[in-house]
Amino acid sequence: MARRLRSVDLDFVRTAPLRLVFAAEASAAPTVVYRALAEEVDGWPSWFTAVTAARSTGAGAGREIRLKGGTVFHETIVAKEPGERYAYRVDETNAPALQALLEEWRLAPTATGTRVQWTFAADGPAAFRYVLRLGRPALGRAFRDAVRNLDKRLAAASA
Secondary structure: OOEEOOOOOOOHHHHOOEEEEEEEEEOOOHHHHHHHHHHOHHHHHHOOOOEEEEEEEHHHOEEEEEEOOOOEEEEEEEEEEOOOEEEEEEEEEOOOOOOEEEEEEEEEEEOOEEEEEEEEEEEOOHHHHHHHHHOHHHHHHHHHHHHHHHHHHHHHHHO
């Protein structure tokens, strides 16, 4: 059963009770990485293995994301800055205990490609936040694997 979450704005990425921040390098340029994140939403399952389905909604103003295990997120895009930042908040989900969630992807050029930084900003009961902190290493691995997979996909597409 889907539940409505608390609506948060972009500042939540700095003020959330739980902030998990991860970074990885991609060899593609920031504009190319951004396009895969923000404009090719339906391609997410091909590189982010936790995602089983992804589609844009509301003429690109939102997304519907389905994860392994059956979790569903209905999201609103809150920042689209080509080559720099892509962020969205979850408005509805069937995930228990989650009260608010905003994810931000920041991109920065490097000498060899792009530094990709992902911030997972969440709120929920103390026990929920504790469990997420315990899961930080697994979430970090999933993110790094996703960036590695995306980088391979982008390299193959440009070859």
